[in-house]
Amino acid sequence: MMRKKIVSTRKFIKPSFTFLIEKKRDGGEFTQEEIRYIVDSLMDGVLPQYQLSAMAMAIYFQGMSAQETAALAEELMLSGEVIDLSKITKPKIDKYSTGGVGDITSLVLAPLAAASGVAMPMMNGVDEEFVISNLDKLSAIPGFNPELELKDFVQQIKKTGCAMVKQHKEIAPVDEILYQMRKNTGTIPSLPLITGSVLSRKLAQGAEGLVVDVKWGNGSFIRDVEKARQLA
Template identity: 45%
Template sequence: MRMYDIITKKRNGEELTKEEIRFFVEGYTKGEIPDYQVSAFMMAIYFQKMNMTETSELTMAMVDSGETIDLSKIKGIKVDKHSTGGVGDTTTLIVGPMVAAAGVPVAKMSGRGLGHTGGTIDKLESFPGFSVEMSIEEFMANVNDKKIAIAGQTANLAPADKKLYALRDVTGTVDNMSLIAGSIMSKKIASGADAIVLDIKTGSGAFMKDEDSAFELADEMVKIGTHVGRNTIGVITDMDQPLGFAVGNALEVMEAIETLKGHGPEDLTELCLTLGAHMLVLGEKATDYESARETLKEVIKSGKALQKLKELVESQGGDARFVDNPELFETPSIIKPVFAKEEGYIKAIKADDIGIAALVLGAGRETKESILDLSVGIMLHKKIGDFVKKGEAIATIYANDEGKKLQSEEKIIKAYTIVSESIEKKKLIKGIVTKDGITKF
């Protein structure tokens, strides 16, 4: 078998066999196939696309390129949640404890952030002493004991995907549904989940800017999951503005705590109830979506969800006192409001620009080597559809550097669009994708 023939075959729009896909993935992972041939192959896929069978075979070949995690020692159905990312997306810190408190084991492998703000791990490290470093055995023991554990991705999961993504990133071939879907699902499948709930973002702060693309991506991923025996659901959600009000690591953790107490922002609470309810149904702890939502509301009302967060923090070496006493989190030296320049209704908030405004402060990483300032960030006071008076605060900046504060303020003001006529608030949940099809709301 020759890579040249595989490239030519796909260039001509023909379907690749399982053996050809495996030959390419294994050869490239081992360094036997050069970058220039794989670059040509990625471009052929970009233009000629892959069908469902090819996409599933590519996904599983990437899964098999490295280690896979066997979570069979964890009692119950393991349901994973994955978000395609966004601004102010702290759902794991809320959904994880809620779902665990309702009896579904949450065995979560999370990463660090690169971009706007930190990842789930960075946020959790706002708790002094919190550690994500543990063996797979310790990880599984924690889940069996506490129903929840969140670890770093220490295993060599889907190395072919990592190598391919780096090449796609510099050859203009990232934006292809099969390659995106395969990349995400290969890591989820290798992580050992029995079922997967996907939160696919769409809007100005999302990778998928338009709804049609988001639904297409969700459909592709659900089909991959179904094809390889994982019960998978995709939820399409709005990211045309930041989720909740907090953007920044410790600030988002404090907002997560408030949400677990039942006092969180309306949109963040609604998304967590939606994702969590689907996790309960897939985990067979609820027979239907509505009863699952009621169960989650009850674990919040009873305090069990908040208690589960404390257990998670304590079991991984963190200081759980911070859950009951959020004022213990480090406070930055500069806390200044950002004022509206005009009166009217908020028509738009460019979520990605708010993310960059937080990045400027030090809440996110520009490179892998960047050191985060976990205390800095932005609290929004006005969202789309809200009325604001001239001179009224639209946000508050938490900073440790005056120059960075000024840069951030400029970006926040530019991110807001204010108009004279009233604006209808955006729909948060756009639709659901299951193995049975697409439902748009």
């Protein structure tokens, strides 16, 4: 299931983490190689948390270009397993929601889409700020298993047209490190970090398309309608 990571043959001189923090602090743009270096350093455990926190805060205030965000999504995706659903001929569409009060869209959408001939490979986080997660709701059903191995996840999609399981530890593992740090540093609302995170996971799960359900207001971490439109 793992795709071979393509590494540039050009010589890359590793910058210091301080240089990268200052570059983004001053409004600079990371190269693909620099983003790959950041992700690899997180995977290898050599990027200190205090410098990662400073880098995330710099991104929060300075943002990232579309090219930077795409590179971040790609490198996070390639930090783990990438599921191959090419043998499933149906359109493979996933759905992402920003969450919030009354977020039950996935529970209705997944079976409807499967019945309409769309395959939905869905992995869900269990960290919900406002309400219990969809997986918590589904776990109330006797016999429901939210933790499938990747091969069983693929098999269920082939059989039923959809699967809704807990986020697998081998899918974009570096994104999980980054997400936990964002929770602790107040950088969850960063639009490029949200986008890179979501796309890395959804692409690694085998999705070809994505429906985005953006909540905004007092019941969501996105309080401003303009930011909600930017994310959408």
